[in-house]
Amino acid sequence: MHAPLYGSAPIFISKQAKAPPQNTRYLALRSRYLQSLNNVNTAMTEPSDSNNIHQNCHFVASIDRSSEADRGTPKIFRLFLIICIYRLANAWIIRTQFDPDEYWQTLEPAYCMVFGSSHGNDGPISESERMNSLTYGCALTWEWTRRWIPSNDTTISDTRKNIHTHLLQAVHGPIRSFVSILPTYWYYLACRSIFEWVKRSSSVRLKYFVQRHASRIISKGPALLHAVVVAAPTDLAVWIIARRLKNLDSTYHKDQSTSSAFWALFFSLTSWFHGYALIRTYANCFETLCLVLGVVLLGPELFGKSEGRMAQQHRSKAKVAFILGGLSACVRFTSLAAWVPLGLTVAIRSGTFVNSSDENFEKTKNDHIAKQGTTRSKTCSGEYYYNYEEICRTLFGLCAFYGIVGIVLGCLIDRLMYGFWAIPFLGNFHFNVVLGLGSLYGTHPFLWYIYAGIPAICGALLPLILWEVYALYKSMFNETTRTSISQLDSTNARISLLRIPLSYTILHSFSEHKEFRFLLPILPLLVVLAGHSMAQLVDTIPTRRKPLAVQIVFIACILLNFPHLLYLGIVHQRGPIASTQYLADEISTRIPREEPINIHFLMSCHSAPLYSHLHIPGIRIRAWHLDCPPDYGEAKFWINGMQHKENYQCNDTQSEERGLNETPDFVVVMQHNALKIENILFNVLGMRHVASIRHTIKSFSWHQQENTICENRSSETAFCHDAATVLSFIQIDFEHVEIYQQSNYSMII
Secondary structure, eight states: OOOOSSOOHHHHHHTTSSOOOOOHHHHHHHHHHHHHHHHHHHHHTOGGGHHHHHHHHHHHHHHHHHHHHHHHHHHHHHHHHHHHHHHHHHHHHOOSOSOTHHIIIIIHHHHHHHHOOTTTTOSOOOHHHHHSTTOSOOOOOHHHHOOOOOOOOTTSOHHHHHHHHHHHHHHSSOOOOSGGGHHHHHHHHHHHHHHHHHHHSOOHHHHHHHHHHHHHHHHHHHHHHHIIIIIHHHHHHHHHHHHHHHHHOTTSOOSGGGOHHHHHHHHHHHOHHIIIIITSOOHHHHHHHHHHHHHHHTHHHHHOOSTTGGGOOOOHHHHHHHHHHHHHHHHOGGGHHHHHHHHHHHHHHHTEEEOOSOTTHHHHHHHHHTSTTEEEEEETTEEEEEEHHHHHHHIIIIIIHHHHHHHHHHHHHHHHHHSSOOOHHHHHHIIIIISOGGGGGOOOOTTHIIIIIHHHHHGGGHHHHHHHHHHHHHHHSOGGGOOSHHHHHHHHHHHHHHHHHHHHHHHHHTSSOOOGGGGGGGHHHHHHHHHHHHHHHHHTSOGGGHHHHHHHHHHHHHHHHHHHHHIIIIITTOHHHHHHHHHHHHHHTBOOOSSOEEEEEESSTTOSOOGGGOOBTTBOEEEEEOOOOOOOEEEEEEETTEEEEEEEOOOOOOOGGGGGGSOOSEEEEEHHHHHHHHHIIIIISOEEEEEEEEEEEEEEEEOOSOSEEEESTTSTTOEEEEOEEETTTEEEEEEEEEEEEETTOOOBO
């Protein structure tokens, strides 16, 4: 009698102990399952019937995998719900501003598309127009209104002129895409429909509720939406990627409580930068989601076993992954720094297989060596065989083709939203690379991402990431570090994953303009590597000490991430958001009037959100604010005493000077500037100081007897600020945002 090939019958029978509910599908599967077991047990005694053994055991294995998938789906769904609740709480806590692009690249354009109108804030309107929801303000930055004006050159033929015109319109046109703002756009469309329904309803309480809280629904809703559709899926994708890496190596992480997937998800949820930036409405967050979803969808191509990869077929999931890559490139062309290495890795792995103990290896090797373009190389990792025909087919037939499909889809979306053909990623490339004008908004040294950017966003995870990088580097040149094929697969998969952050960081370093949020797309991948490193570290701890070690890591992660997350999310730079909320609450309690309410923001360029945070049904607001576009025409840029010139055109945005001819109803200004113009505000404009809102910490000092700090004590119009104290002897002084109001403003309802 031959030894059992797939295990003895009692092992199969034991898997029936926990049966699912007695439904029709289960009864049919159970009948086939038991019949297959009987066939296997019978075939064990008949060596000549080996084909039946393989067929029946294959069915049994498929039933087992189906059962595991059925059990895994509810588990993943419950996990996703928990992550959503956590991210919703995270988004609700964040009350500060990180970067103006959070509003001006998402909220304001979406608000303009849904609630804005062609007459905007200017000119008289009728009563019916005033009650129409499409008569609110609209503010767009130069990135959305950048245009090219064609010349009247009669020497060029019509065909060449049309091609030339479309090309120049794409290169010199808008540099922002509407692809990343679609969730916010759809949310605003739903809000507009709800507001119009409430306006027609007869419920007074419902109308009062919408009148008082519409500004918060419009301003805070997109962040809560992004917490569910962007942040939570990103966290779940981190867990899926880490679990696939764990499954490659059967020698580690036997205990589920200390698996790399568990640690990766925990690190992603407790990461201070994820909590601070991932829930915001940045285009970088959309880029992050596309990248991690692409890695998940490309799991078999990136993390598949070493044997037989050339026989893999291009799956529909891989096609969707590179379509997401094309959409990501439409939003930010710099995302190609991650997707190009990802595509090259997939292509190379599709045409590469390594020598192993597989019994079919020799036949597979001979078949592929017989093909033209197949070569062999020998390294410390083993004997590799490359099929260049398969590599090229995957690179161009899968990666490049479906990436272009995603770019075309993004261009169609922009064509629908802009009303004309626009290719924003070409405009972005022209402005930042060809013209090099991105440096006008700040520059950093070449190695800034290495010594400042990555350490800052990784925080406490940096030692684990560095240890993982060192371990992978060591394994590449030390054959003794891998003792099994499973370890080889795990190492190769982690190296493939590490290539993406490395190439992304290096290529982004060539840009002079650098920001922390530009590194957000690679942070989830670094978190996966940190989770693997922590799992290996925990596995080296004796079993009896492991619970204590896990508790220490828990406490350390919380203490090293949450304090500064709470400070940055609640205290630091809260003035612009709090000031717009104050204005919205103040205006919503006043008697509506036909004339628009004028608000002047005498602050830095785009330092505060506008209409997306000041939406009040039935009330029109005209906001004046400073803008910082490059000076078009004979462009002159004065930055640090240096003048830069460039010739191209842009449509004139709403003239901000039109609001200066009228006395404002409200003026919002920073504290240090308020002291310089307070005489004009009080004596000339007849305004009064109504609010001081904390913006950020200005200084620390020893506690004084007075708990207030008064500016301009000798003036009759002096205003005072409160100061916080710590331990009764340390005083914290804050920079404030000052709000002034017309003395004869309308009475409260």
